[in-house]
Amino acid sequence: MGNLNESIEFKGTKNGFLINIKGNFDINAVKSEITSKLSSNIEFFKGAKFIGINSDHLDKESTEEIINHLKDKCAIEFVDIPHRKVSHTKKEKTVAKDEKEKSISEDLPTKFVKTTIRSGSFIDYEGNIVVLGDVNPGAQLIATGNIVVMGALRGIAHAGAKGDNNAFVAANKLSPIQLRISDFIAIPPEEETSLKTEPQIAFISENIIVIESYQTRVKIME
Amino acid sequence: MSKVIVITSGKGGVGKTTSTANIGTALSLDGKKVVVIDADIGLRNLDVVMGLENRIVYDVVDIIEGRCKARQAMIKDKRYENLYLIPAAQTRDKDAITPEQMKELCASLKTDFDYIIIDCPAGIENGFKNAIAGADEAIVVTTPEVSAVRDADRIIGLLEASEIYNPRLIINRLKIDMVQRGDMMNIDDIIDILAIDLIGVVPDDENIVISTNKGEPVVENSKSLAAQAYINIAKRIQGEEVGFLELNTQVTFLGKLKNIFGLK
Numbered sequence: 139m140g141n142l143n144e145s146i147e148f149k150g151t152k153n154g155f156l157i158n159i160k161g162n163f164d165i166n167a168v169k170s171e172i173t174s175k176l177s178s179n180i181e182f183f184k185g186a187k188f189i190g191i192n193s194d195h196l197d198k199e200s201t202e203e204i205i206n207h208l209k210d211k212c213a214i215e216f217v218d219i220p221h222r223k224v225s226h227t228k229k230e231k232t233v234a235k236d237e238k239e240k241s242i243s244e245d246l247p248t249k250f251v252k253t254t255i256r257s258g259s260f261i262d263y264e265g266n267i268v269v270l271g272d273v274n275p276g277a278q279l280i281a282t283g284n285i286v287v288m289g290a291l292r293g294i295a296h297a298g299a300k301g302d303n304n305a306f307v308a309a310n311k312l313s314p315i316q317l318r319i320s321d322f323i324a325i326p327p328e329e330e331t332s333l334k335t336e337p338q339i340a341f342i343s344e345n346i347i348v349i350e351s352y353q354t355r356v357k358i359m360e
Numbered sequence: 361m362s363k364v365i366v367i368t369s370g371k372g373g374v375g376k377t378t379s380t381a382n383i384g385t386a387l388s389l390d391g392k393k394v395v396v397i398d399a400d401i402g403l404r405n406l407d408v409v410m411g412l413e414n415r416i417v418y419d420v421v422d423i424i425e426g427r428c429k430a431r432q433a434m435i436k437d438k439r440y441e442n443l444y445l446i447p448a449a450q451t452r453d454k455d456a457i458t459p460e461q462m463k464e465l466c467a468s469l470k471t472d473f474d475y476i477i478i479d480c481p482a483g484i485e486n487g488f489k490n491a492i493a494g495a496d497e498a499i500v501v502t503t504p505e506v507s508a509v510r511d512a513d514r515i516i517g518l519l520e521a522s523e524i525y526n527p528r529l530i531i532n533r534l535k536i537d538m539v540q541r542g543d544m545m546n547i548d549d550i551i552d553i554l555a556i557d558l559i560g561v562v563p564d565d566e567n568i569v570i571s572t573n574k575g576e577p578v579v580e581n582s583k584s585l586a587a588q589a590y591i592n593i594a595k596r597i598q599g600e601e602v603g604f605l606e607l608n609t610q611v612t613f614l615g616k617l618k619n620i621f622g623l624k
Binding site for chain 2: 258272275
């Protein structure tokens with residue numbers, strides 16, 4: 139078993155702190171370790187928002203227990219990531235269960251589109267789609283694999299359309315009307331959350347669609 | 361070298377008919393022979409806006425169905441030399457003619473005119489298909505509103521699919537004070553999405569409402585900024601390079617500071 143101190147990590151994301159717990163530890167030990175970390179850095183964490191707890195070994199119940207403990211004892215705020223607030227309606231699965239693809243998106247063929255995709259256009263592809271241009275509002279991309287837009291994604295993108303939860307959508311400017319990955323749907327938050335536009339990537343994490351800065355995410359995937 | 365230009369938009373009410381009337385008039389004032397054709401069969405308006413409705417005897421459907429020659433249906437404008445109108449039919453609808461027939465009509469007019477300007481109806485169905493059939497070039501009109509830009513984008517896609525490339529853009533009814541307050545899309549936002557060349561920006565102008573109601577194109581009103589914009593558009597159509605109108609009112613120092621920080 140590793141050192142508990144080093145196994146608990148506070149990771150900053152655009153929407154708040156994520157607490158990563160690596161390894162298998164007793165839930166009470168975890169609770170008290172987190173509490174002590176927070177109180178010894180109280181100035182730093184003052185007013186901070188937390189978005190959740192990530193753990194390989196603790197199940198959902200346990201993480202929720204920890205979250206409730208932290209809310210009570212340390213008075214910290216757990217917020218919903220804006221994307222979570224909205225519909226993660228699981229769409230009706232019309233595809234039979236055995237047709238669900240595993241994550242083989244890396245081996246699927248890729249379609250390159252070298253122009254801007256205008257409103258009313260529709261691209262449906264068994265594989266990955268890479269657009270070297272913008273995707274305008276009113277345009278729709280459906281891919282069984284991943285979607286990458288080297289421009290502004292302002293339309294609708296659906297990656298992992300046949301049920302691949304490991305598919306992702308990346309864009310230089312991710313401002314879609316609606317984002318769909320596998321059976322999950324997300325719509326962007328009401329207000330503009332950032333002034334600067336940076337490349338971002340959307341993927342599924344813990345059953346919701348999460349959007350992160352591309353730079354940060356790629357480091358994790360290495 | 362005769363040119364057929366279609367003025368289209370997708371969305372209704374953004375200023376296609378007004379633009380057709382004023383651009384046609386401005387071109388004729390520059391000495392060109394111009395015929396404007398109303399392709400909005402069933403909902404004709406070009407004749408009203410030009411003040412020629414009581415002179416209509418024959419219309420475009422009569423020409424195509426062979427009841428008269430093009431010359432007979434053509435109405436010479438009451439004020440301007442070199443400007444003619446072929447009105448639409450009011451009692452038929454857009455299925456009364458086919459794209460091939462429109463194409464033939466436009467081709468037959470090319471010998472006598474420098475510019476043939478087609479006023480396209482709103483929408484993307486048969487009316488639109490008929491209007492663009494004979495066109496060499498297109499001008500897309502939009503207002504600085506999200507819904508209009510959305511439709512304009514669709515139209516540009518459809519034009520490109522029909523092999524009418526490089527349409528040019530008119531942004532109509534721009535209100536510069538709203539743009540400066542951040543309440544209205546600005547020119548760069550629109551061009552960012554539509555990605556076509558700008559041929560003119562027409563500011564919102566009360567004189568337009570007055571003129572269309574009276575049936576007098578606005579271009580001769582020297583006090584109207586919109587008139588000046590249309591005159592410039594006509595010049596650019598003829599290949600002249602004309603600078604865009606200075607529409608900005610005072611940009612305050614605070615305004616400039618805000619721009620630097622990306623605030624509104």
